[in-house]
Amino acid sequence: MSPKKRTDAIRDSARQAAARLKPAAARAKPLARHTGAAARRQLLRTRAWAAPQVERSSQVLQEKVAPKVSEALSSAAKKLDPSHAKKRRWRKPAGLATLTAAGAAAAAFLRSKMKNGRPAAHAQPSDAMHATPPPNGQQKTTVKTEAE
Numbered sequence: 001m002s003p004k005k006r007t008d009a010i011r012d013s014a015r016q017a018a019a020r021l022k023p024a025a026a027r028a029k030p031l032a033r034h035t036g037a038a039a040r041r042q043l044l045r046t047r048a049w050a051a052p053q054v055e056r057s058s059q060v061l062q063e064k065v066a067p068k069v070s071e072a073l074s075s076a077a078k079k080l081d082p083s084h085a086k087k088r089r090w091r092k093p094a095g096l097a098t099l100t101a102a103g104a105a106a107a108a109f110l111r112s113k114m115k116n117g118r119p120a121a122h123a124q125p126s127d128a129m130h131a132t133p134p135p136n137g138q139q140k141t142t143v144k145t146e147a148e
Contacts, residue, residue: 001009
């Protein structure tokens, strides 16, 4: 079958289908007009019923919900206000931590200055003048005991 014959066959079948549907469309046309008018009437009834419902809802919102929302917004504004800021609660723990760290550092410093649990021996200036370095070039240190 050539393309032209195929196209003609499709057109013929479409015309036959349209011819069969025309009587059904003619019967449905008045029904559609009547349905449209009924829908418009129902729309008006629905709007007439909804208007008082919406009015009552708006009154309830104004009397009951709006004050609560207003109170919540006012409370939030007070919390956000920078002039009435709460005291910082982190300052005291941070200060205590700093003080503890400083005490630990001081204790570590003092411990490093102690030798075997005793204060380190300090060289006296008169001893330093007369001291001769040992032959290997290292400093000679002496530890004084309590017996001395």
